[in-house]
Amino acid sequence: MEVKYNKIAPKDIDYLKTIVDEGDILVGKEISEDFGKDELGTVKGNPDVMLYVKSTEEVAKIMKYANEHHFPVVVRGSGTGLVGACVPLFGGIIINTSKMNHILELDESNLTLTVEPGVLLMEIYDYVEQKGYFYAPDPGEKSATIGGNISTNAGGMRAVKYGVTRDWVRAIEVVLPNGDVEWFGRKVVKDSTGYALKHLIIGSEGTLGIITKAILKLEPKPVESISLLVPFASEQAGLDAVPEIIKAKVAPTAIEFFERNTILFAEEFLGKKFPDTKSNSYILLTFEGKNKDELKFNYQIAADICLNKLGATDVFIVDTDERKEAVWKARGAFLEAIKASTTMMDECDVVVPRSEIANYIKFTYDLAKKYEIRIPSFGHAGDGNLHIYICKDDYDLATFNEKLHQIFDEMYKKAKEVGGLVSGEHGIGYAKKTYMKELLGDSQIKLMQGIKEVFDPNHILNPGKVID
């Protein structure tokens, strides 16, 4: 949709200065170019003004003013997104939530944690785990903000057992585009009260409202955990094992798949050796339990299945803090490591039914051969969501872009064929819009457009993202 936005004038800057603290407003060239992109890097925009907000009231005032004057507004947390969702395509205002970073309340009777949107994921883990609680969503990027996580409905490694961010949000305080402040959801376990507006905001990537507080669900921290690193002689054997492990009723918390090459990149990137690199592919399983016996019971069943039925060449035990760090630190660095291994890359985070994951990854191996390009992948095999990277390496930009376009077309077409979706956890943002439209079809896109129209009739919030 074509919308004309007004240009921010000096008088507008003067007004915005009255809303936030001195030093919390940056104008034009004062804003580092880093704020014109996210981790994807290829989608870029130039904000006119960036405001570091510290309260809901400040956000509300900014939105009211922007709405009245037709200025585009983009919300930004840590900027760790991978689809260009926080890039100000039309210039205008960036609302930066990184200073709204307070943990407001731990409610032990209701098992909830109330936070501001700029609190980092790693700060949440540190805080709740020290007190014996557990916030399950576990995306790889721990320096992301919780606001960003909710906005993309981030998933992560424990989704196999515990679900995604959406399942761990009890309520959110949202500033609507007109400046009104609403609580969607409450500090309650059940909710059958009308349309699930909370769930519309979650995953809407800053296009419907701005999250200014969130009440997260907590659980008591599982006492014991162990991971199994299971090597396979071939990629194929590793992938084929995944659905069998799911069928085995042993309820792992995470099932991650990765290839040997990815580990080698991580070793180089971290300057640290992985405990084993002799096999071509690996599955990493994690189990949690109330005590060591329960844990042992479950992991032994899984280990025996891997060895006796699925052709694993061994099963390595990852039990102590040191061993967990050696393995999981590498796992956490895979994205950065692949990035460092090439000149440029683009990513695909399709999600397919878990039964299809092995075939889907084999399909990407075929694509790599067909287009003579490197397509490494790793990730959450257990929930059907692998991250697939198309690496530019030595190709010139034009050739790479052409190949990329064709590969993406084929990949999303295949995802549609096998009953998958465009994005498992990174979102649509700017980069995946056309693929989503293609996969979901006009009718669903129209419903989404209608929802956008109701929340944001002037289209000032994050224009050009998710849907047009």
Place this chain on the structure above:
Amino acid sequence: MNIVVCIKQVPASSDVKIDPVTGVLIRDGNNTKMNPYDLYGIETALRIKEQTGATVKTITMGPPPAKSVLEEAIWMGCDEGLLISDRKFGGADVVATAYTISQGIKKLGDFDLIICGKQTTDGDTAQVGAEMAEYLGIPHVAYVEKVLEIKNKSIVVRASMDKTIETFEVEFPCLLTIDKGHVTPRLPSYKRGKEFKDVQIPMITFQDVIDQDETHYGLKGSPTQVERMFPPTRNTDKVVLSGNMSEQVQQLTDILKDKKYI
């Protein structure tokens, strides 16, 4: 070639409790692990085994549940384990501990190389290895971070000392204490564990050791007395460099030199 690796079971977390009256560490038998430095010792031994076909035996002193670290060592690739356990050995300081283990090692037969972790994470003294070498009358090198070459009669190693990095060649039999180095210890193999599940770990007690003088062991054989024990303080100190650019660069260079990175 025969290698003996000395290992120890330690509390799994540094969040340990100290008995305020006796000053003794309250050991939670359920929450233990192998001393992290020993993992590097085992890895070093297993790499020598891969290169030379050496036999790797492990030895530990502790209460009977300490047997589990010997089993873990077998899961990692070691060949045998020996547990030294007796109430008479309890309460040993570094001297008595080093003496007792050296007595135990004599029961394991001929050896060419003894490997210890640099230190344990519970006692933190880094003295037992060196003292054992003295009791056994063999040379030792501490803080070894890499084995450079294994020759017929000697071994060449690189050690990271306080301010320097030094290379040593020592003749067998000798003892090395291993620092965390450039390797990552391998993980225990469930498959190997199953293959060796029927292997019994032998245990020796006071009556099995050659020296039968009780005053050489345990509390009686310990010249040092612990006055006070306390959990390690958590160190989250940060260094912030200040001054102009060239001053900061100089400070950073000094730090990197001090840490032997440059």
